[in-house]
Amino acid sequence: MKEERSAPSGGVNSLNNLRQSIGRLDEELLKIFAERRKLSLAVAANKLTTNKKVRDQAQEKNLLTNLTAKGQHLGIDPSVTLSLFHNIIEDSVRSQYDYILENTSSDSLEPLTLAVLGEPDSYSHIAAQQHFATKKRRFESEYCPSFLSIFKAIESGRVDLGIVPIENTTAGNITEVYDLLLEYKLNIVGEEKLKVKHCLVATQGATIDDIKDVYSHPQAIAQCKSFFNEHPNINSHFRSSTSSALKLVAEYQNPSIAAIASEQAAENSGLEVLSYGINNYQENYTRFLLVAKKTIEVPSTIPAKTTLTLQTPQKPGALLDCLQVFKSHSINMTKLESRPIPTKPWQELFYIDFEGNASDLIIEKALVELKQIASEVTLLGSYPMHDILATKLDHHALSNQFNRL
C-alpha cells in the first residue's frame, strides 16, 4: 500500500488515512527527538571536560528566537513553538544534569535502597519513581509506616536514603517533616515536585451515595476540603498514609467506606474509582525532599539549592539582620519558614531555602557572615535544584509577533 506522506487537506481522506499519516509523522518526530537526545549527551560530555555550565541562556535564546521565526513561516504561533521546545529543552537539560551527576560521583550503579511512606503506589512512591525515571541509577523501596520510621531507617544506615513530602501548594507545610529534619540532622540530597490528583475509591459496585466514611492521610483530606463541604453527610477519618487507607477499604469490602488515594494506587488496587481529581484546586503540587546520612557533591556546572536552619539572638531586628546578609550577596531566597523550637518555648527556628551551592565562594562568605549574627546556623544540605526554568524570549522581541493589532 503506497501512500503520500503529506495528505491533501480536502475531505476525500478517510479519518483512518489521516490517522495513519499522523502516526507516521509521530514516529519520525520520536526518532529525531531520540537523535537530539544523543547529541545532547555528547554536549554534556563536552561540558564535563571543559567544566562549562550546562545551561547557556544566550544560546537557548538564540535557538528559540530562530525557531519561533521559522515556526511563524510554517503558520505556527510563537506561543505554540515555545511551548513545544521548552518541553524538549527541559528534557535535554535534565538529561545533561543526570549525565554529569552520574559521571562525577564515585558511587556504584548498584540500586539504592529508599525509605518510602506507605505502600506501593503511595504518593511518595510515585514521586520516587518520577525522580529516578530518567536516571541510570535504580532504587528499591523500603516501605515505612510513618515519617519517623523513615528518619530512623536512614539514621540507622539500613537504607541509603528516604523521600518525604515537605510542602503542598494547597495545604501548606508538612510541619512534622520540618520537625524531624531538625531533630535528626540528616542531609537533604535532592528534591522532587509531583502534581497530585486525588481520587475517591471504594469497593466495586459502590456509588458515591453509599459513602458515609472516607479514610486518608490528613494532608490528602485537607487538599479535598471542598469535597467534604459539598458532602456534609460524609465523615473524614485520618490514616497514616493514603495507601493504608486504600488497604482498609480493600479489606472491609463495605460499600459505605471509601479512601482518598492517587490515581495510580486506585487503579492498581482493584477497587472502583468513584471520582477523579476531587482536590480543591486542579493545580495541586507536593514538593518532596530526598534525605540521606551523607551529603551529596553538586558539580558547579549544575544549579544547586541549599537549605539551612537559623536561630536568631533574642533582640529586635535580629532576623532582618540575617536576611540582609542574603540580600547583600544577591542570593535568591526561595523559601522562609518559621517553626517554634520544642525545647525553647517562644523561640523560633527559621528554615531557609536559597539558590546556590554551599561550596560556592560567595555562599561560603555569606555563611561566615551569617554565623556572626545568628545564634545558630545548621546546614541541611546543598542539592540539585528540581525546577528547570524556561529560558524566556524578550517580550519586546516577541511583541510584534504577538500583538498583531
Add this chain to the structure above:
Amino acid sequence: MKEERSAPSGGVNSLNNLRQSIGRLDEELLKIFAERRKLSLAVAANKLTTNKKVRDQAQEKNLLTNLTAKGQHLGIDPSVTLSLFHNIIEDSVRSQYDYILENTSSDSLEPLTLAVLGEPDSYSHIAAQQHFATKKRRFESEYCPSFLSIFKAIESGRVDLGIVPIENTTAGNITEVYDLLLEYKLNIVGEEKLKVKHCLVATQGATIDDIKDVYSHPQAIAQCKSFFNEHPNINSHFRSSTSSALKLVAEYQNPSIAAIASEQAAENSGLEVLSYGINNYQENYTRFLLVAKKTIEVPSTIPAKTTLTLQTPQKPGALLDCLQVFKSHSINMTKLESRPIPTKPWQELFYIDFEGNASDLIIEKALVELKQIASEVTLLGSYPMHDILATKLDHHALSNQFNRL
C-alpha cells in the same frame, strides 16, 4: 559544506558542531510538527462533516502506547515520551476545537472589541493574548479602570466582550467579580487559565533595600504575602490594577517606591525588575472568564462547561437535594461556591460549575429537576472547557515499564 546528520558521540566534536547538528534536528522537528498540525486540521474538517467528537480517548491511548513502546527501543523513558506527546496532542486538540468553533459560528472574522482591566500588559491583557493566540479571530483591547466599568461596557454594547479574573489558586475567589456576574446577568462565553509570576519593579538604579512602599492590586499583594512577611519594613498599598501601580512608579521616579506586576509589564515599562517570582507559591494560577451580552453555541463535538447560580428554599437539606440532582445524572461538578445575597440577609447564593452543555439532553433534564427543587436557578452560560486533560495510559500497562525492579 557537507555534514553527517548523526554526529559521533565521542569527544572530538566541538561544542559548536554539536549545536549546529542539534539546530538542524530542531528545524526538522518543527517541519514535521507543522505537517502534523495540517493533518490535524484535516481531521477536524472530517469530524465536522461526520459530527464526531474531537477527542477519541481509545485512539489516543493506542497512539501513546505505541509511541512509548517505540520510544523505549530508542532509549527514551516512557515518562519522557508521554510528556512530549501530551504537549503535541494538547496543541492538536486545541487547534481542532478552535477550527470547529470558527467554522460553526456565523460570526464575521472582524476583530472583537474586548474590555480589559488596567493597561497594556496587565494580567487580564496577557490572559486575553493567551486566549486568542491560537485563534484566527483577533481582538482590540478597551482598557477599563475597574471590574464594574468592564461589566458596564459590555452591557451598554460598547464592547463585544470582556475578560475578568474569577479565582486564583493562592488567594482564592475574586468575590467582586462573582457579585457583578450576579448583578449584571451577562453570559459566560469562555474561560482561560494563566500561570501568574509576580515581579517587584522599581525605578532604574533602585535596590531592594531602598524600597519602603509597594503598590499593587490587592490580589497580587495577597499572592505575595510571604514576601511582605520577610520584609516587615515594607508597606503594601492597594491600587486598582497592577498596571496602574506600575504607572505610579514610573511617574514618581522615587527609589523608595515599587510595584508588583507581571514580567511582561515589568519588562515593557522601562523600569528595573528587582525580583522575579515573589509570589508565595511558584505554582500560582488565575482563572479568567470571558463575558458577553449574547450566549455562545458550543458544538456538541467539543467538551463544554456550564455555570449557574442557585438559590435554595429556607429549609434543612435543600442544598443537598439540589446537589443530589447532579449526582443522579452523573454530572461532574467542578466548582461550588456560596456567596451571601446582598439584598437578602442570611440567604446564600450558590455558584456551580459543571461539565456539560446546557443544550445536552441530560443537562436539560437535570435543569428541569433542579428548577423544581431550587427557589431560583439562573444559567450564566455554557462555554468551551479550557482544560484539555491528558489521555492516561493504564498504569497496569505501564507498570512493567516503570518498575524496573
